[in-house]
Amino acid sequence: MKKSQWLCELIVLLLALLFLYTAFSKLIDMRHWIRAIHNQVFPKSVDPFLVVLVPIVEIVVGVALLIPKWRRFGFTGSMILLSGFSIYILLGILHAFKRVPCGCAGVFQAMSWPVHLVFNVVFLSLTIIGLILNRKADHIKAVSKRYSTT
Template sequence: MLKGKTQWLGLAHTKRKNVLHGIICYFILLFAYTGGSKLIDVDPLYTSLRNTPLYFGKPLALILSWGLPALEIATALSLCFSKFRYTGLISAGILIFVFIMYTGWIVIFPMQQPCSCGGILAEMSWKQHFLFNLFSEALALSGIYLLSPSKKLSR
């Protein structure tokens, strides 16, 4: 009986580990791709930031157009190494939250929606982008919960 219960708990533990690894690979793919795309061609992001209803000035738009992709790449890299995975997941959660605020603002105030031309993710409408960000945030929170010290899952 005890052996069966231990086996079942072990299986649940393995499943949780697999889910966690799936979430980590998802965010590595997401942030490395989007960060890399933005760094290769900075102009569309700069133009998009200048055209948002948030009225970014030129200096701030310039800083964000370089800083944001760099942060995304750093987050993807930190997720690759077990020592920094927890930090990477928290960083992913914060980044996605900021994107939710940004896309949410544009969805709620559609008076001047910046053109989201270019890139695979930009094939979506702003509403779809907003829902995608919500889904990603749920994954990030799940990953943080699974990797939290109390869960004792392997990092």
């Protein structure tokens, strides 16, 4: 296995672990997750959707990353989620909200907002690197497949 393939697989595993861990942390401690969502700055009418939708999306992204045919979807979903979460954290740090709530799960509850932002930016960078490596690997597979069938 080439270094780039190995690196891509490592990134996939790290991202899948991140999303599956956070999703299942929310589902295991649903009472805390519901309180955290009620504490957010969003309109209360979206709370029931967020309580269910966020962990489901995290699970879908985590699983998609682990399935090679769905990996590009997983990387794209990861990029969207991490960008969204990072923007939300940045807005909190910049005091765009009247209060700074936290809806974090598991070990992330203990992180300060600036540390959480750095964590998210690191994982967002890994996502972009993984997406690039995955696209290159897909391109190489397509080219070699094209030439092996002729």
